[in-house]
Amino acid sequence: xxxxxxxxxxxxxxxxxxxxxxxxxxxxxxxxxxxxxxxxxxxxxxxxxxxxxxxxxxxxxxxxxxxxxxxxxxxxxxxxxxxxxxxxxxxxxxxxxxxxxxxxxxxxxxxxxxxxxxxxxxxxxxxxxxxxxxxxxxxxxxxxxxxxxxxxxxxxxxxxxxxxxxxxxxxxxxxxxxxxxxxxxxxxxxxxxxxxxxxxxxxxxxxxxxxxxxxxxxxxxxxxxxx
Amino acid sequence: xxxxxxxxxxxxxxxxxxxxxxxxxxxxxxxxxxxxxxxxxxxxxxxxxxxxxxxxxxxxxxxxxxxxxxxxxxxxxxxxxxxxxxxxxxxxxxxxxxxxxxxxxxxxxxxxxxxxxxxxxxxxxxxxxxxxxxxxxxxxxxxxxxxxxxxxxxxxxxxxxxxxxxxxxxxxxxxxxxxxxxxxxxxxxxxxxxxxxxxxxxxxxxxxxxxxxxxxxxxxxxxxxxxxxxxxxxxxxxxxxxxxxxxxxxxxxxxxxxxxxxxxxxxxxxxxxxxxxxxxxxxxxxxxxxxxxxxxxxxxxxxxxxxxxxxxxxxxxxxxxxxxx
Numbered sequence: 429x430x431x432x433x434x435x436x437x438x439x440x441x442x443x444x445x446x447x448x449x450x451x452x453x454x455x456x457x458x459x460x461x462x463x464x465x466x467x468x469x470x471x472x473x474x475x476x477x478x479x480x481x482x483x484x485x486x487x488x489x490x491x492x493x494x495x496x497x498x499x500x501x502x503x504x505x506x507x508x509x510x511x512x513x514x515x516x517x518x519x520x521x522x523x524x525x526x527x528x529x530x531x532x533x534x535x536x537x538x539x540x541x542x543x544x545x546x547x548x549x550x551x552x553x554x555x556x557x558x559x560x561x562x563x564x565x566x567x568x569x570x571x572x573x574x575x576x577x578x579x580x581x582x583x584x585x586x587x588x589x590x591x592x593x594x595x596x597x598x599x600x601x602x603x604x605x606x607x608x609x610x611x612x613x614x615x616x617x618x619x620x621x622x623x624x625x626x627x628x629x630x631x632x633x634x635x636x637x638x639x640x641x642x643x644x645x646x647x648x649x650x651x652x653x654x655x
Numbered sequence: 656x657x658x659x660x661x662x663x664x665x666x667x668x669x670x671x672x673x674x675x676x677x678x679x680x681x682x683x684x685x686x687x688x689x690x691x692x693x694x695x696x697x698x699x700x701x702x703x704x705x706x707x708x709x710x711x712x713x714x715x716x717x718x719x720x721x722x723x724x725x726x727x728x729x730x731x732x733x734x735x736x737x738x739x740x741x742x743x744x745x746x747x748x749x750x751x752x753x754x755x756x757x758x759x760x761x762x763x764x765x766x767x768x769x770x771x772x773x774x775x776x777x778x779x780x781x782x783x784x785x786x787x788x789x790x791x792x793x794x795x796x797x798x799x800x801x802x803x804x805x806x807x808x809x810x811x812x813x814x815x816x817x818x819x820x821x822x823x824x825x826x827x828x829x830x831x832x833x834x835x836x837x838x839x840x841x842x843x844x845x846x847x848x849x850x851x852x853x854x855x856x857x858x859x860x861x862x863x864x865x866x867x868x869x870x871x872x873x874x875x876x877x878x879x880x881x882x883x884x885x886x887x888x889x890x891x892x893x894x895x896x897x898x899x900x901x902x903x904x905x906x907x908x909x910x911x912x913x914x915x916x917x918x919x920x921x922x923x924x925x926x927x928x929x930x931x932x933x934x935x936x937x938x939x940x941x942x943x944x945x946x947x948x949x950x951x952x953x954x955x956x957x958x959x960x961x962x963x964x965x966x967x968x969x970x971x972x973x974x975x976x977x978x979x980x
Contacts, residue, residue, distance in 0.1 A: 429687070435680045439673060446669045490717055537683060544686040560682075563675035570672045573665075596717075597710035608717045626668065635667040 431540055434467050434533050438567050445574040456575045457522065464529040464571075471532035472539070473598065490594050494608045497616050498590030505582055520583045523572055527587035530568035531595060534561040538599050551651060557601035558650040561592070562622070562643050569626050585623040589616040605653045618649050708885035708892075709967075715892050716971055719899075720978075724911075724939045727899020729860035758789045765796065774800050782813075787820050791827055794820075798834045807838045814838070829859035837868055845879075848872045853893070863901065870897045870914070877928050877960070887964035891928040898936055911940040919949055927953045927968045928960060934972065938979060950976050 441463045444451075451459075468474050477489065492499070502520060506512050538557050565588050572584045593612040596602045607615040622642045629638035662670060718726035754762075758781060765777035778800070781793030798813035814834040817823075836851035849872050855865035873890045876882070882890075902911050915936025918929040934949035953972035959965070 431683045432680060432687075435676055435683060439676050439680075442669055442673055442676070446666065446673075449665065490714060494717055494721065537679060541682060541686050544689040560679065563672075563679055566668070567672040567676060570668050573668075597713055600706060600709070603709055603713050606713070608713075611721070629668055630664045632664065635662075635664040636671075639668055639671050 430470055430472070431533070431536055434470055434536070437463055437467055438533070438564075441571055442567065445571060449574070453575065460526065460571050460575050461522070464525045467529040468525065468532055471529070471536055473535040473595075474528070474532045489598070490596055490608055492590075492594060494596075495590035495593040495612055497612050498586040498593065501586040501616065502583055502590075519576055520587075522575065523581070523583045524587045526568045526572050527565075527584060527591055530564040531561070531588065531591045534564045535595065535598055537564075538601070542600070553601055554605060554650055555647055557599065558605075558647050559643075562646045565619075565622065565646075566626065566639075566642065569623060573630070581623055581627065582620075585619040586616065588623075589619040592619075605650050609653075614649070614653070618646050621645050704885040705883070705888075708888040712888045712892050712967060715895065716974075719895075720974075724899045724902075727896050728903040729900050754789065755786065758784070758786075762792070762796070771800050771804050782816075787822060788827075791817050791820050791823055795827070795830050795834070798831070802834060802838060802841075805841065807842050810834055811838045825858045829855045829862050829865065832858065833862065833865045833868070836865070836872070840868060840872055845872055845876055849876055849890075856893075856897075860900065866897045866901055870894060870901075873897075874918075874929075877926060882961065884961045884963045887928070887960050888967065891931070891964070891968060894928065894932050895935060898932055899939075911936045912942070915940065915942075915945070915949070919945070926959045927955070927965050927972070931968050931972050934975065938975065943980070947976065947980050 441460060444459055445456075506516055506520075534557075537560050541556065541560070542553070568588070569581070569584060572581055589607075589612065592602065592607045592615055596606065596608050622645050625638045625642035625645065629635040629642070632638055761777055761781055765774045768774050768777060775797060778793050778796050781789055782797060784790050784793075794813045794817035798810045798817065801807075801810035801813060811834070814831040817831045818828060832851045832855035836848045836855055839845075839848035839851060848868075852865055852869040852872055855862055856869055859865070873894045877887070877890050877894070898911070898914055901914065915933040917933075918936070919933040930949050930953035934946050934953055937943070937946035937949060950972045954969045954976075960968070
């Protein structure tokens, strides 16, 4: 039931972004912050991670070093542009929270669906799980654009790719497609392509085609890798 | 917002996101209305164990891919560690700094005595003293002497009594689990040996003797005809972890070759796990010809292990061949 509430919360945030697209950066930040913190706090996946870390149980996560490519992508543009101010850092962490909420919801939903349907480890399982992840990454992207609409969202792609690499042991489909393979570079490339398509959809007259591309890329690559 | 009949790009992406979320909501509702996939409690436990084993297997290979054999080297925090070949339960010298001089003298006399009965006679009074550290060490020494006399039950009993002492350091309990594991191995009770030695290595990853014994037990266990996928994966993973850890503890890289040779020499047993292990050993010691041969053999499923386990081993052997050759 908590997943329905979580999806309702995502829809509510989306509704706010549609109703008041120019609400002002600080108000948008505040609303999104409250929303994603509630989503992360209610996520069974993130609750499990927190509980394991607290009680000293084994964490079924890859160590953050596995996502080094994403970390470099987070740091390098700032170094290149010589912008390492506090605002930039806070904005990046904020983007990370949105990505955490999206991945947490996707994993919760994935676990629910896989516990109710006998999907095994076949192609259907891969397509379904990646579609769920892609849908929530797209939703997170729309909120990220609402709060920071001035530059290409490298950070969002890097955060999502890095998180997918780290949480790989959390779901059988992720284990099967191995996002951490090739040092996580292919995952990062797919996420960059997806977010690139979404960013392009915001400037193009053929938005739907670009959005369709953004959804097809991860599903087809995931299918090719693990199917 | 004014509805104009067509959506701007921003509204389009919002609309698509809303549609996708609604679809996910529908999927959630359908899932909630269905009862969980019917599985017996044993199947669920097996499934969870297998998922856990698979996750740990994946983590191991990701770490090896990123850091090579260095990923398997245990951290040694205590500089007083004498790792390789020490069997007198004085591996951690710092643990015994503040020992009572009279007790120390009795331990020394017992250590210098050749006759096992005499040793036990000197140690016996120390097994009942109040100081837990002295009592624990005396019980461990008694267990070790009984093990040498092949009095396996007495050795096990002494180690179990020692484990019942509260507030012992982790390294000391590792020693007791090692005794339990070794006694079980001598008694050919491989399951009990495997469990006890896993505890010993968990508690003290720098315990060279425990890792050697564990390698031996896992070797025999992997040759058993019937085992679950999870057990096969866990055993293969632990053997690889020991392969990576032992040379560091012994400070001797030729151990890679020794272990690789040992498993490659089991020619009668066409076990892909052993082939993978020897391939890795040869690879890390720089013998690429033998590594290639062993890894190529590891790719062939022989029906020796559960099918899924053999497939995963073969996939890793293939990945290593592609990466290094």
